[in-house]
Amino acid sequence: MENKTMKVSFIGLGVMGFPMAGHLQTNGYDVCVYNRTSAKASDWQAQYQGRMAATPAEAASGADMVFVCVGNDDDVRQVVYGETGILAGLAAGALVIDHTTASAELARELAEACSKQDIGFLDAPVSGGQAGAETGQLTIMVGGEETDYAQAQPVMDAYARHSQLLGKHGSGQLAKMMNQICIAGIVQGLSEALHFGQQAGLDCAAVIDVISKGAAQSWQMENRAATMIDGKYEFGFAVDWMRKDLSIALNEARRNGSTLALTALVDQYYADVQKLGGGRWDTSSLLTRLHQK
Structure with missing residues (x-):
């Protein structure tokens, strides 16, 4: 049963963690935060x-759950x-939930380290952006034990529209890799379509209005096509972070023997965007490299 009198900690107040921790506080939880930059x-x-706390250990002290992002x-x-x-501040019986997009190998490592102190662990990367x-x-x-997920799920509902346990530790991170693989291919396809339409002299906004009602529809088309047409990229999920995520997926693919030919290609296209100075641009900036041709 959900208990909003529980103490929770949130470690990492970036563009994601700041509002996520805020939702926990506004939903009635007793929240203590830590961020490397104290300001x-x-x-x-x-x-x-x-x-707020001066160290992660201080933030975790007395907490029932600690969220990391x-x-x-x-x-x-x-x-x-x-x-x-x-782990220096947590007591036995507590739970660590890692929302960082990281490797499945790390998730398994953390699960083992937490287990040695009788602390639960979930790898729980998120999708949905800022x-x-x-x-x-x-x-x-989410990856981990069902009992830990059942405890964390109603708390995570403060900032989630949906969460799902997908298997043992590491499964959440593997699912996030699949998510990023899909996004990379979709954004590249959307970029090529817009480039094609622009070269053909079409009113791309009007075309998107039509094709977004059919089988070509995607979150990227609905939320990024208009800004791509306008050449606006100073927002959203940065190319630098996407390359980090794709690197994790490509490394995992080498371990499990899967073939990610398109993902590897799009990763190199993102390297081109970085060379254009777009490391902090939104991932939809793949279109910019096509303008250089």
Whole structure:
């Protein structure tokens, strides 16, 4: 049963973590946050009136659940391990939920480390971007034990429209890799379609209005086609982060023997965007490299 008197901690207040932690606080949970840059934690505290801590261990102390949303595998390890890490502050019976998009290998490693202290663990990467985090409409892919998921699921509902347990530890991260593989192919296809239409002299906005009602419809078309047509990319999910995610997927593919030919190609296209200075542009900026041809 959901207990909103429980103490929860949120580690990492980036564009995703800041509003996610805010949703927990506004939904009645007692939230303590930690961020590597303390000024961001101060900003969060001023906006949501929760608590802040100087270290991950301090934030985790006394918490029933600790949520993590940082950059990559190494960032997760830095906030979990060591004298100031989450595991140093958590008591037995607590639960760690990692929302970072990271490797399945790390998820299994963390599950084992938590288990040694009788702490539960879920790998739970999210999809929906900054907008989804701000509106509380994220989708969460989860790996771990069913009992831990049952405990975490009603709490995650504060910022999720849907979450699902997909299997053992690492399954959430593997599902997120599939998510990013799909997005890479769809954005490249949309970019080529818009480039084709522009070269043909069509009113691409009018064309998108028509084809978005049929089989070509996608989230990317609905949410990114208009800004792509206008050449606006200073928002959204950064190319640098997408390349990080695709690297994780490509490394996993080498381990499990799968073939990701299109993903590898699109990853190189994103490298072209980085060379154009677009590392922080939204992933829809794949269209810009076609304008260079």
